[in-house]
Amino acid sequence: MSDLYVILGVDRTVDAAALKRAWRDLARRLHPDRNPGDPSAGSRLAEVNAAYDVLSDPERRAQYDRYGADAASAFFDPSTAEPLAPAEQRGIRTGPVRARPVLHGADANVVLLLSALQASRGGVHTVEVEPDRVCDGCGGTGLRRTGRLCGKCERGVIKGLGSWRVQVPRGIASGQVLLATGRGHPGSGRGARSGDLRITVDVEPVYTTEGLDRVVRVPAEESVLAHGGVLEVQPPVGEAVRIRIKPQTRPGQRIRLRGKAEAGRDLLVELQSIPDAPIPVDVVRI
Ligand SMILES: [Zn+2]
Known part of the structure; x- marks a missing residue:
């Protein structure tokens, strides 16, 4: 699997601010609006966003650092080029230990590109956070080889976080973050919280x-x-x-x-x- 730090082009010692800069720079360059007709940019962007979702969370980053690339692939494997493993494979155990651990979902990060005019006016915009993907467990058939229903997906499709319409306040500036609470990666287990969706705005300079x-x-x-x-x-x-x-x-x-x-x-x-x-x-x- 690819190393998350390599995906973002940063050192393992990178601090939070430099990590964010590296992510925003890549997300801006790989954004679908900037790369029409180039599907490889979209899958690289998904990989970059997924790597940032892990490394921008101090607990998840520590977990990734501790267990190294091999062990980390158990909870996160970006080499699939598709964004995210299920939350229960990446999550962090919290609360008392019991049969079914409660795993809170990770935040999801995405960049919204706006022109200067769009930023000053505000209004409704669309962000594609994570597309649905073909299930790798059953090859998209929805059935195991044994003929049983695949437990990982719904009819061969693993639901991504999808696309969202967001109300952007007028006068927004580059670097500001729009926060949609509870719209990030789902958690698993009783009482688990979903992560948040964090939309970082990027405005064309004038x-x-x-x-x-x-x-x-x-x-x-x-x-x-x-x-x-x-x-x-x-x-x-x-x-x-x-x-x-x-x-x-x-x-x-x-x-x-x-x-x-x-x-x-x-x-x-x-x-x-x-x-x-x-x-x-x-x-x-x-
Ligand atoms: Zn499946």
Whole structure:
């Protein structure tokens, strides 16, 4: 099986912020809207999202690290290229030990790409979280070789988390997270909770001109502005650039990136504050 860290292109020592950056970068590049007619991008994206679902959860990441790639394949196997093993194989045992352990479901993570206009207007958008897939237990027939009904699926299909319609609030900024409580991976056992669906918004940057400079507004979490951190900025040309934010940076502050705009012009990065807390939203399954 592929290593989850390799799938996301990160070191095993990666911290949560860098892990998130790596995931968002890949999710943006592999997004179906950006790769029309390329089905391999969709299955890579599913793999990337599934790897992030595990590694972004500290308990699940510890479990994965402890048991290594081989043992971890028992609860998560991305080499199938299909997103997720059943929750009971990946979950974490909680509560008192008993015959049927209660396994809470994992959060599901997905990126929603929006244009600047869509972000300012808000409104209803669709996210495809995890498509249904053909059952690997019975090859999609719904029957075991013995002729019995397959216990893993319904008529040969394993239900994914499907697609959801989400109400996006107006004025949403890149990096903000829309939280649909209980819409993530299902748990198993009595009283088990489902995970949450976390929709990270990604808004196309808008570049304006001021004199000889180009200007772009870049959202940063309040905690990053307060305590410092690293931000990724996409200039109008060339590769993304990482900039270090000093502690106690005020929103509205500008950082000059020399020669990073078109024709060697400077890019001014204007920092915009966004809340760390996710925004609760309503979603409807479609
Ligand atoms: Zn089956």
